[in-house]
Amino acid sequence: MGVLEFTGNLTHQTVVPLAVFVAILCLCLVVGHLLEENRWVNVSITAISIGFISGTAILLLTKGKNSHILRFNEELFFIYLLPPIIFNAGFQVKKKRFFHNFFTIMLFGVTGVFISTLIITVGSRWLFPELGFIGLTAKDFLAVGTIFSSTDTVCTLQVLHQDETPLLYSLVFGEGVVNDATSVVLFNAIQKIDVARLNRWTSLQVIGDFFYLFATSTALGVSIGLLTAYLLKILYFGRHSTVRELAIMILMSYLSYMLAELFELSGILTVFFCGILMSHYAWHNVTESSRITTRHIFAMMSFVAETFIFLYVGMDALDIGKWKITKLSFQKLTGIYCTIVLLTLLGRAAFVFPLSLLSNYINRRAQSASSITFKNQVFGFLTKSLISHLLLPNTLNKSNCRQEPRSPREDITLPLLSFEESASTNILRAKDSLSMLIERPVYTIHYYWRKFDDTYMRPMFGGPHSGSSEC
Amino acid sequence: MGVLEFTGNLTHQTVVPLAVFVAILCLCLVVGHLLEENRWVNVSITAISIGFISGTAILLLTKGKNSHILRFNEELFFIYLLPPIIFNAGFQVKKKRFFHNFFTIMLFGVTGVFISTLIITVGSRWLFPELGFIGLTAKDFLAVGTIFSSTDTVCTLQVLHQDETPLLYSLVFGEGVVNDATSVVLFNAIQKIDVARLNRWTSLQVIGDFFYLFATSTALGVSIGLLTAYLLKILYFGRHSTVRELAIMILMSYLSYMLAELFELSGILTVFFCGILMSHYAWHNVTESSRITTRHIFAMMSFVAETFIFLYVGMDALDIGKWKITKLSFQKLTGIYCTIVLLTLLGRAAFVFPLSLLSNYINRRAQSASSITFKNQVFGFLTKSLISHLLLPNTLNKSNCRQEPRSPREDITLPLLSFEESASTNILRAKDSLSMLIERPVYTIHYYWRKFDDTYMRPMFGGPHSGSSEC
Structure with a gap:
């Protein structure tokens, strides 16, 4: 197995993009650090900007052929980038606060998606033909509804900080995780629905499906977390090597995500609960150096994956190929885009405000400090909705940065x-x-x-x- | 950018192999740990055995279609698995000892490959037609010579231990690193050679090429190592985050490997020197928690990559597709295989013994303790040669395990x-x-x-x- 055999085969096709992308990623980290003092800029904005600039450079260098160097596909995102981010969120989340707000999170995550889906579906069905965008079936409209009701937990984690706005962070992030599960089950349910024979049982079945998916995904994450903890405890790797403990923790958490995907469950929910269990049990069974290392490894992997995603978003904005695919005119596209953004906002507003009131009413009976203020409803959720659709992230992040320090610290x-x-x-x-x-x-x-x-x-x-x- | 959009697209084609492979990897770590007490078994043997067993299981389950679940190609190996292993070796190597033996390492790495290539080329040219294997050109024979002269540093690292046999480890590993560079340049030079017009200048040119490649690869690794150290020092990431320091160190070292491959240098040599520089300078510029984390991260990545490779080797042994490709008879194949193994051993013996004598003679004038004993020449180098061609790894590793504790500890x-x-x-x-x-x-x-x-x-x-x- 001499090393030489294959060396000649390492094609430039693979090496060049990787080298350029890693170099840009390094640049991004350094520039991001230098600009961190500036309160108007955060890591995601730096990454998107650098991505946009390098995308432009590559576009000019390749004479307009393509703006991005790495083929970014669903696989890359869902198999390599998303798991570390969600796992780290589960691993570092303040468990006490998260479970304290469990009722509110479930309320937003489950009921919210149902309300939002309904509004977007009905709205797009009514507005799209007006814009001259025809040919979609009832099923397509339902799919549009579910897709735009799911929120992006990655963006949330970037904009909000666990220590600055603890209540908002745990609510928004927790909702994102639950939300994803709801969206997955709704989307799958809709693919199976026979629209011609819609009746009362269909919606009941969808709700039943949701609870099944939620329970199984959580159970899988919890089981793998407990298994890892038990394995680490009985084998007591510490006697021999920190290396093995680290490898086991990382591989097992990754396995939880892959298994969930394999069984068509919500990988996000599974890996999130696996992270919670790992930090609650498994983390205490390893050596001191493993503890320090895991905290930093997970945070680092999550950080790099986030930067990678934002960098790519910046590059992708110039992707000419994708712009050319559609046959619709620019005006029509803009119209459809604005309609979707509007409906998404409406969909979120329709459940955020009433549900906040409901949640506050219930919580106030228990404890007055943990209520959701109006400012939180406006800036937190609005920003997230918009950012999750990548609409003008620059200005919005800025406005968010300005508002965050002013939002009241909920010291619960x-x-x-x-x-x-x-x-x-x-x-x-x-x-x-x-x-x-x-x-x-x-x-x-x-x-x-x-x-x-x-x-x-x-x-x-x-x-x-x-x-x-x-x- | 809702998460849902792509979830449906995550094909079983990608998820199933990954999930199975990660699960086997976990199993491998646990079993490897349980068997570690047993002195007859080490991690590589466990991994190869588990790989072989799971390969058999998959072969039976898929009804003889294929034995391995992940398409293992050069890219996977050279882009993702090799860099962390070599980088970690450079990062953790005892620098003082390595440079102390620099002369010996260069002697073996450079002169050795030239001698070995010559013997294997001449030998195969003479023996292959005798076995009925005809149709190879002079260039092909030269290629065979270089390919089987390069040694595998990964196997070396598994079999030898830095703390148990320090001199042998640094010599064999160091030689492997230099050896790779020599083989790369020889192989490239041979591809360019016009065999009809071979003259004295050709060999001089090859030697010149080698020194150019060696110097540039080292310089690249050293430059990137120094740049990283300088960056970490002036930016002083520690003030803000351990996460950024870790990301910078990992990405920069990976970048060094990719850049070397991009410029058609020896990536192994570059990333090795980058690792040395990082541990000598950059490591001291980071926070205490980063220091602990980096040591363990690099060791863990290297460990997982190694286990992955050995696991795959075990699975690959049953690859029916590869056995079917050839049109030669089984007897002829065995004959060719034995000839190559014999010639490789002969090639190594031809330079290991005379060069050891030479090196000992020179070193003895300086210091008597660092001489290479006969036992080292026999068991160390012989084992490596054989293992690097994956010939009966089980029995050989065992014999090696038995011999190693007896070999004298060179306390220099x-x-x-x-x-x-x-x-x-x-x-x-x-x-x-x-x-x-x-x-x-x-x-x-x-x-x-x-x-x-x-x-x-x-x-x-x-x-x-x-x-x-x-x-």
Whole structure:
């Protein structure tokens, strides 16, 4: 197996694009760092701009042939770039806060998509023929509805910061994850629907499908996370090598995503829950150096994948080939584009405001601090909707940067922590559990979960013992 | 850019092989760990065996269609798997020892390949027609000669351990790196040679080409290593993020390999020197957590890539397609195979023994401890030659495992360190430098290098100040 045998075969076709792309990626990191001091610019804007500039350069150098050097396809995105980003989000998410807001997240993620799909479908069916865009079937309109109802978690993670706007981050991101699952099941359900025989059972079946998909995807992620934790615990790799522990953690989390895709579940949901389980159990079973390394490896992979995506988006804007594919005129295209953006905004607005009110009403009964303010509804969700469709990301990100520091910091950790401490020291509180369940359901669930976790899960799968304040 | 749009397109064609392969890889890590206690088995054997078993299973499941699930091509190997392995080797190599043995390494790497190529070429030209294998031109025979003279550094790294047999490891590995460069240039030179007009100038030109390739590849690796160190130093990423430092280090080292391939240099040589420079300068410019993380990331990537390769080798053994391609009879194939193995061994023996004698003679004048023992020549080099052609890896690795612990530990660090200390404290020694240069050339070069390094390089590119004992 001499090395030489193939060296001559490494074609320029593969080497040139990769070398150029890696070089641009490096440039992007350095420039992004230099511009970070500037509050008007963030990593995604830098990446998109550099991508656009290099796309222009390549377009001129290749004499108008193509603007992008790497063939970016769904595979590249879904097999290599998305899993590390979502896994890292699950791995680093503040678990306590995420599960505290679980009800709100589910409300937005599930009900929201249904409302949004309905509005976009009906709207496009009514408006597209007016614009002269005809020939779509009822199924196509339903597909358009689901596609534009799903939100992009990657953009969300870039725009919002977990530490600056904790409540908004966990809501928007959590909704994105649930949202994806809902969209996947809706889309699949629509492909199967016989439009001629639509009846009440169809929608019930879609809802049933959703719960099945949600449950199985979560169960797969949780199982693989627990399996990894158990494997690391019984084999105790630390005795021998950090290298093996790292490899096992990375490969197992990747496996969870691939298995979900294989079984046609929501890979995003699976890898997200796998990340949560890994950080909750598996992470405690490895050596100190593995712990430091994993935190940084996952963050780094996620960071590089994000930069890669934004860089590509900048390059892709100049893709002449894609512009030429359509036979529609520029005016018609603009009209359709604007209609979709408008309908998407409308679809989001239609569920964000009423559901926020509902969620606030329910939460206020429990605790007043965690309500969703009007500013959050406007800037957070609006920005995300728009950015997820890549409409003028520059100006919007800027406006978002300006608004974010002003948005109120929802400090919900303080009451939560003080409750925690008292719970672990004061046994008398246990007798109040029934009244607690009525008054503060989320806390009570959390309390019993902690008890279960400390008694059964942690001794089995690893993790620090009770009373620790990690979240 | 909703996530959903493409989800439906993720074909089973891509997902199934990846999921299966990742699962097997995980299995391999766990089984490899469990069997590690057993001294007769190592990671490569486990991987090859598991690969063979799963290959058989897949062959039976697909009813004899194919035994391997991933299309393994040169690109996968040379673009994704080889760079991390060689980079990690450069990053973790004991630099002091490597450069101490530089003369010996060059002697084996350069002269060895020339001798070996000559023997294999002449031998195959004489023996192949005897076996009834005709139709090859003079150029083909020369190509066969170069191909089987290049050695596989990956196998070497698996069989030998830096800590157990330090001298042998650095010699064999170092030779492998240099050897690759020599083979690449010889192979390219042969493709250009006009066999009808062979004269004295041809060989001179080949030698000239080699030095050009060696110098440029090294220079590229060194430049990128220094550039990375300088970038990290002036930008001081640590203030902001470990993530960026990690990304820069990984991407820059990968870039060095891709650029070398782009300019048709030896990527292996480049990325190896880039690794050395990174660990010498760049590594000292990053935060503490980055330092821990990089060491483990690189080792982990290298480990996974190695396991991947061995796993594939096991699967590939059953590849029916490749066996069917040839029109030659089984007996003829066996004859040719044996001839090549024999000639390769002969080719290696022809330069390993005389050159070891020469090297020992020269080194003995300087220092007696670093000589190459007969046992090293026999077991080390013989094993490598055979393993690099994948001949009965099981039994050979076993015999190697048995022999290695017995081979004498060449403790050359002790005199080196004691000299070091005295050099840094005793200024009087400086006046002896001329006589030192004559008596102990390697030490003197090292001494002056350290002075230059401390005075000019480290203040510029980073690194600990003089007197430190890191190597």
